[in-house]
Amino acid sequence: MIRENLNIVEQTVAASCKKAGRGREEVTLIAVSKTKPLSDLQEAYEAGVRDFGENKVQELIDKIPALPSDIRWHMIGHLQRNKVKYIIGKVSMIHSVDSLRLAEEISKEAVRKDTAVDILIEVNAAGEESKYGVTLEEAPKLVRQIASLPGIHIKGLMTIAPFTENPEDNRSFFRKLMQLSVDIERKNIDNVDMAVLSMGMTGDYTVAIEEGATCVRVGTGIFGERHYGSPDKL
Numbered sequence: 721m722i723r724e725n726l727n728i729v730e731q732t733v734a735a736s737c738k739k740a741g742r743g744r745e746e747v748t749l750i751a752v753s754k755t756k757p758l759s760d761l762q763e764a765y766e767a768g769v770r771d772f773g774e775n776k777v778q779e780l781i782d783k784i785p786a787l788p789s790d791i792r793w794h795m796i797g798h799l800q801r802n803k804v805k806y807i808i809g810k811v812s813m814i815h816s817v818d819s820l821r822l823a824e825e826i827s828k829e830a831v832r833k834d835t836a837v838d839i840l841i842e843v844n845a846a847g848e849e850s851k852y853g854v855t856l857e858e859a860p861k862l863v864r865q866i867a868s869l870p871g872i873h874i875k876g877l878m879t880i881a882p883f884t885e886n887p888e889d890n891r892s893f894f895r896k897l898m899q900l901s902v903d904i905e906r907k908n909i910d911n912v913d914m915a916v917l918s919m920g921m922t923g924d925y926t927v928a929i930e931e932g933a934t935c936v937r938v939g940t941g942i943f944g945e946r947h948y949g950s951p952d953k954l
């Protein structure tokens with residue numbers, strides 16, 4: 721099932737890239753495996769997936785040692801400062817940095833471990849009450865503040881668009897995030913790169929790719945529905 725789903729998602733990603741006049745290699749497909757057992761991740765790995773997204777620290781630190789070491793792990797969920805220390809040096813990117821205090825903690829741990837961490841700034845592009853992330857207006861200031869911290873490299877922006885049946889509903893938010901990334905890039909801030917635009921999930925990744933996404937985060941479309949409550953066994 722996972723292999724078939726991946727084929728469909730892969731074809732859809734390729735078609736969206738083509739429609740947008742972009743190369744397929746410009747977009748990284750991140751398989752969002754939260755709540756899913758190791759056997760599902762192993763199946764996706766065998767089908768060629770090397771980028772996995774998780775949203776909980778505990779799940780990440782359980783899964784990382786159990787799977788091949790060439791996997792790139794993406795922390796895409798809200799991160800508490802007291803848990804930062806568990807993932808530094810283990811994840812290839814943290815997509816969900818939305819405060820200076822969190823960035824300072826990441827910086828401190830990275831320096832302690834003599835490493836550097838790639839991060840994205842999470843932006844609440846639709847201004848939803850329930851979502852984490854800074855506003856479009858606050859983002860440039862936060863980027864400037866974080867840019868000067870040691871051990872941390874800003875690589876771009878991330879957003880979680882509203883849940884919707886119609887991906888077109890989210891086009892304007894993706895466009896705003898792209899515009900913000902261009903605006904920040906133009907400021908030429910030291911230690912800030914805006915190459916990554918992490919946007920688009922199962923319901924709207926086609927439109928996100930058309931609007932410039934370089935990472936799409938697809939869970940349900942690859943692994944099927946998630947069941948919360950009684951956690952799946954690892």
Ligand SMILES: *Cc1c(COP(=O)(O)O)cnc(C)c1O
Nearest residue numbers: 752775796921922937938939940
């Ligand atoms: C769960 C999750 C996804 C994947 O959502 P799907 O709709 O299942 O594709 C993407 N991004 C984040 C931040 C998530 O938490």
